[in-house]
Amino acid sequence: MNNTHPRLRELKYTLHRIFRNPSAVIGFTILLFFVGVALLAPLLAPPQYAHNPYQMPHKGFSPTPKAPGESAIFGTTSGQYDIYYGVVWGTRTAFKIGLFVVFISGFVGIGLGAVSGYYGGWIDEILMRVTDVMWAIPTLVLAMAIVVAFGRGLDKVMIALALIQWRWYVRVMRSEILTLRDQDFVQAARIMGVSDFKIILRHILPNAIYPVLIMASMDMGSMVITASFMSFVGLGAPKGYADWGQMVALARNYIVGPPGDPLRFWYTIAIPGACIILFVLAWNLIGDALRDAFDPKLRRR
Amino acid sequence: MHTYILRRFFFLTFVLFGVSVLLFGILMTFSPERRAAAYVTTPQQAKDIPRIIKQFGLDEPVYIQYVRWIKEVGRGNLGWSLVAARPVGEAFWRYFPITLEMNLYAAPIVIFLGIWLGSVSGIHRDSWIDHGTRIFAIIGWSLPTFLFALVLLMVFYGYFHLFSPGVLSDELAMSIINHPEQYTPYTGMLTIDGLLNGRLDIALNALHHLVLPIATYVIVVVALNMRVMRSGIIEELSKDYVLTARAKGADRRTVHYKHARRNALLPVVTVAGQLVAMSMEGSIAVEVVYNRQGIGWWLAESATQLDMPVLMCICLFMGLVFVITNLTIDILYAYIDPRIRLN
Numbered sequence: 001m002n003n004t005h006p007r008l009r010e011l012k013y014t015l016h017r018i019f020r021n022p023s024a025v026i027g028f029t030i031l032l033f034f035v036g037v038a039l040l041a042p043l044l045a046p047p048q049y050a051h052n053p054y055q056m057p058h059k060g061f062s063p064t065p066k067a068p069g070e071s072a073i074f075g076t077t078s079g080q081y082d083i084y085y086g087v088v089w090g091t092r093t094a095f096k097i098g099l100f101v102v103f104i105s106g107f108v109g110i111g112l113g114a115v116s117g118y119y120g121g122w123i124d125e126i127l128m129r130v131t132d133v134m135w136a137i138p139t140l141v142l143a144m145a146i147v148v149a150f151g152r153g154l155d156k157v158m159i160a161l162a163l164i165q166w167r168w169y170v171r172v173m174r175s176e177i178l179t180l181r182d183q184d185f186v187q188a189a190r191i192m193g194v195s196d197f198k199i200i201l202r203h204i205l206p207n208a209i210y211p212v213l214i215m216a217s218m219d220m221g222s223m224v225i226t227a228s229f230m231s232f233v234g235l236g237a238p239k240g241y242a243d244w245g246q247m248v249a250l251a252r253n254y255i256v257g258p259p260g261d262p263l264r265f266w267y268t269i270a271i272p273g274a275c276i277i278l279f280v281l282a283w284n285l286i287g288d289a290l291r292d293a294f295d296p297k298l299r300r301r
Numbered sequence: 302m303h304t305y306i307l308r309r310f311f312f313l314t315f316v317l318f319g320v321s322v323l324l325f326g327i328l329m330t331f332s333p334e335r336r337a338a339a340y341v342t343t344p345q346q347a348k349d350i351p352r353i354i355k356q357f358g359l360d361e362p363v364y365i366q367y368v369r370w371i372k373e374v375g376r377g378n379l380g381w382s383l384v385a386a387r388p389v390g391e392a393f394w395r396y397f398p399i400t401l402e403m404n405l406y407a408a409p410i411v412i413f414l415g416i417w418l419g420s421v422s423g424i425h426r427d428s429w430i431d432h433g434t435r436i437f438a439i440i441g442w443s444l445p446t447f448l449f450a451l452v453l454l455m456v457f458y459g460y461f462h463l464f465s466p467g468v469l470s471d472e473l474a475m476s477i478i479n480h481p482e483q484y485t486p487y488t489g490m491l492t493i494d495g496l497l498n499g500r501l502d503i504a505l506n507a508l509h510h511l512v513l514p515i516a517t518y519v520i521v522v523v524a525l526n527m528r529v530m531r532s533g534i535i536e537e538l539s540k541d542y543v544l545t546a547r548a549k550g551a552d553r554r555t556v557h558y559k560h561a562r563r564n565a566l567l568p569v570v571t572v573a574g575q576l577v578a579m580s581m582e583g584s585i586a587v588e589v590v591y592n593r594q595g596i597g598w599w600l601a602e603s604a605t606q607l608d609m610p611v612l613m614c615i616c617l618f619m620g621l622v623f624v625i626t627n628l629t630i631d632i633l634y635a636y637i638d639p640r641i642r643l644n
Binding site: 023129130132133134135136137138139140141142144145146147148149150151152221225228229232233234235248252255256257262263266269273276277280281284285288 | 312315316317319320322323324327328330331439440442443444445446447448451452454455458459460578579581582585586589600601604605607608609612613615616619620623624
């Protein structure tokens, strides 16, 4: 045990702390399920349009949804789109949105935050003032303005969110680096002539990355919420695209059934809705567990 | 303290300027023809867009255009809203009271409920109350507002027939339209106007229509407040002054609810700005689903019609709200935290 690398030992302890927490176990279980569905999507729901598997197949054009039955195990939504197919491929869409936005904004944010915090001075001043301006407008409002400027579409929504969301990572990263910058091990590396780039990458980042990971985990969920809302109002995925938010939009006129049977079309909302909630919940539970595991006040050995 | 507030004031003015540059930058991605539409104030004017391009110099250098644009904005000329079929500035004041009304009712609930639940949860840490509120918070945090609103509408409107969407019942809305002389819209907020006009039925009906929107909004937004309050309380309770107070024999409740809670309120004040941003985002979803014609509904509706002037107006408004809330927070913070006041 003692001859393992200290960083590995630390990681092992961290993993132990994370998985002691029931919310992490639940979160990772749900996430694993979604990862499985996303990876096996072509097997679970063979696409009808080989060139565009995200297009949901539909039998007929009737606007009235059909209840779950033999032909469609989760029923069909308005326009006779198959709900089962939609939620399976919608899982891929959700991962696509979350990973794209979090990776791009995380990469940009970590880079800018690290430079800003490490060098300080006028670079810091300029970057922070730009970030301050970005903070003044709520994500959803600014994202809508950018999407209107670029035009509708899920790809535009993803780009707009990535253009906005980096502001979180800059702040988190910068404040982490400010506390590390003047510590002895960084000074020692500097005296030994290690280049700035290497100091940031090898000595500072590994110590500053945990708050960013927590942030990223929570962001995976909230970005999917924001994107699905934008699809819901008609700015994101087009009609018939396998996207959970778009499926809720299709079901919107059917939330109240015919007189005498008001909840007849429950499945049109409940199934894609449950997917969104579970997906977001999984990431939030993981984020919460990470927060507890990395909290230095609770982390005593 | 005065220099501190003055410094913050200059900083926030700069932010507002930055926001206007950012928005102008987004606007500049449009062709001159599409931008000309922002200066159109009547449907007739839409015909002579080439003339407008010349008149407002939309093909001139960027900085000249910026100055011209900001002057127009300063004069309140924000363009034409397709959705409202009237100038943006005028339409704004029509929609704003509906959103303001909802937020006026919801804000105190969010603040006090968040503080109360957060402190109870933090004081009884790791008890069943704590676990319960944390589960509630994490589920609230994970619920997309629009989805939760739809589900509430499905159950309470579709199944129980208890509440309905909109801001007012059809009969009462018709009675206002048919007898405009009996009803003066002083504020545009139906619950307040109803009372001012002596129409208790309108006020109560409007309040009834507010129940579901406020419930949706509170459950989704309260989590942030609660989480900050909880960790604030936990941190305060581990400090020495709490131990001292307990050791000298002070009552446990006094120490927890008076000494510790007051200090734990500080971080809650700092997230107030974030709370305002969240409440705007929440208002959009709530108004779209419950069909309440406020700012959020207007924004979503305008966005789907690619109606840029409205988005510009609301972004500027949000910038202004951000600046005002942050200035208020700064002053409040200086007032309650002597460490800042005396520096």
